Amino acid sequence: MPDFGLSPEQKETKERAHQFAEKIMRPVARKYDETGEWAVDVYKAAWDYGYLQALVPEDCGGPGASQMEEAIVCEELSWGCGGLYTSIMANGLAMTPVLIAGSPEQKKKWLGMIAEEPKFAAFSLSEPNAGSDAGAMSCRAEKKGDKYVINGTKCYCTNGGYADWYALFCSTDPSKGARGTSCIIVPRNTPGLVVGKALDKMGQRASNQVELYFNDAEVPAENILGKEGMGFVIAMKTLDQTRAAVAAGGVGVARAAFEIALEYAKTRIQFGQPIFANQAISFMLADMAKKIEAARLLTWQAAWMTDNGIKNSKQSAIAKTFATDTAMEVTTDAVQILGGNGYSRDYLVEKCMRDAKLLQIYEGTNQIQRLVIAKEIQQGN
Numbered sequence: 343m344p345d346f347g348l349s350p351e352q353k354e355t356k357e358r359a360h361q362f363a364e365k366i367m368r369p370v371a372r373k374y375d376e377t378g379e380w381a382v383d384v385y386k387a388a389w390d391y392g393y394l395q396a397l398v399p400e401d402c403g404g405p406g407a408s409q410m411e412e413a414i415v416c417e418e419l420s421w422g423c424g425g426l427y428t429s430i431m432a433n434g435l436a437m438t439p440v441l442i443a444g445s446p447e448q449k450k451k452w453l454g455m456i457a458e459e460p461k462f463a464a465f466s467l468s469e470p471n472a473g474s475d476a477g478a479m480s481c482r483a484e485k486k487g488d489k490y491v492i493n494g495t496k497c498y499c500t501n502g503g504y505a506d507w508y509a510l511f512c513s514t515d516p517s518k519g520a521r522g523t524s525c526i527i528v529p530r531n532t533p534g535l536v537v538g539k540a541l542d543k544m545g546q547r548a549s550n551q552v553e554l555y556f557n558d559a560e561v562p563a564e565n566i567l568g569k570e571g572m573g574f575v576i577a578m579k580t581l582d583q584t585r586a587a588v589a590a591g592g593v594g595v596a597r598a599a600f601e602i603a604l605e606y607a608k609t610r611i612q613f614g615q616p617i618f619a620n621q622a623i624s625f626m627l628a629d630m631a632k633k634i635e636a637a638r639l640l641t642w643q644a645a646w647m648t649d650n651g652i653k654n655s656k657q658s659a660i661a662k663t664f665a666t667d668t669a670m671e672v673t674t675d676a677v678q679i680l681g682g683n684g685y686s687r688d689y690l691v692e693k694c695m696r697d698a699k700l701l702q703i704y705e706g707t708n709q710i711q712r713l714v715i716a717k718e719i720q721q722g723n
């Protein structure tokens with residue numbers, strides 16, 4: 343930045359990811375949207391391409407992708423299928439607390455595992471009574487000797503049904519509120535951990551979300567990331583970094599719907615001419631193109647800032663909000679441009695619209711992003 347083009351290597355990354363999305367994701371996107379089944383074949387291929395483990399550093403056996411590379415890949419994956427993209431992207435979300443606060447041994451153990459074979463991890467912050475207000479969590483970890491004993495309930499844990507470990511945010515000192523929060527790695531096979539059934543959703547149906555129930559679940563005390571009380575800061579730093587990947591998902595799903603709408607507008611004849619000939623339609627498409635390009639630049643800016651060690655709370659919140667609001671607007675307009683066909687399952691735009699909605703909700707709703715932006719501008723940042 344400010345070099346608005348991609349380098350030859352980044353162009354290659356984009357082309358390779360696009361091929362993956364076109365050849366491996368698109369042909370099965372509708373199937374997994376309908377069945378909600380876990381797409382083992384796609385995730386195995388994603389690991390072969392280096393996407394499932396993209397953020398694992400080279401010294402832990404992974405490709406060590408930058409956030410910029412992650413954003414480039416995520417746009418293409420979301421173009422391929424919003425639900426499959428979320429499963430792959432959320433592995434990076436779960437790994438980021440370890441990248442931020444893990445010791446070299448913890449990184450080798452928990453991230454190295456994902457570099458060795460196609461495995462999943464999950465980020466578990468939300469609770470039934472603590473969503474946007476994550477600091478109000480009640481899941482509790484009590485230190486007893488060399489163990490933490492965990493009790494409580496988590497929800498909406500993406501990849502949770504298939505994860506080998508969880509980056510769990512819980513309270514180690516309820517008297518301190520958010521400052522008493524810690525992040526602890528919980529292996530899947532921990533006695534006392536019960537994984538709930540999958541959430542039935544409007545869109546992104548290929549992705550998996552579950553509740554987690556902890557009943558005196560014991561994990562070694564060495565599984566804590568950093569120190570007790572650092573959890574909330576780790577969570578916020580994680581989300582600052584990963585919001586560019588969500589924004590990229592917004593750009594990808596918007597672009598998918600835009601391409602279909604543009605082609606349709608140029609070929610659908612009504613009143614003896616393509617519907618594109620009506621300014622009401624061509625201006626809609628112009629606005630869609632405008633917003634997608636702006637969203638992509640904001641996304642790249644947020645990713646670039648993380649890669650260059652620049653605090654980006656404001657820019658990542660702006661990118662996430664703008665790109666995912668764009669995704670919702672563009673996909674809704676695409677349905678409108680296709681008329682009755684837009685509403686039918688014969689065309690992909692209705693799926694894009696359903697998939698886009700979730701992007702405005704997870705990793706902090708777009709209302710909460712506006713709170714972050716407002717706080718930052720109030721402080722003169």
Ligand SMILES: Cc1cc2nc3c(=O)[nH]c(=O)nc-3n(C[C@H](O)[C@H](O)[C@H](O)COP(=O)(O)OP(=O)(O)OC[C@H]3O[C@@H](n4cnc5c(N)ncnc54)[C@H](O)[C@@H]3O)c2cc1C
Nearest residue numbers: 465466467468473474498499500703704705706707709710
């Ligand atoms: C499919 C899916 C996947 C998810 N994946 C994960 C995951 O992997 N890990 C994880 O930890 N969580 C995950 N989440 C949870 C997600 O991050 C939360 O749903 C989100 O943070 C909102 O919390 P909530 O649903 O409890 O809504 P609430 O916090 O109850 O909010 C309800 C509404 O009120 C608004 N609101 C709340 N407070 C304010 C305020 N102060 N000002 C203005 N508006 C406000 C919100 O924006 C929202 O519109 C996922 C959720 C879904 C649906």
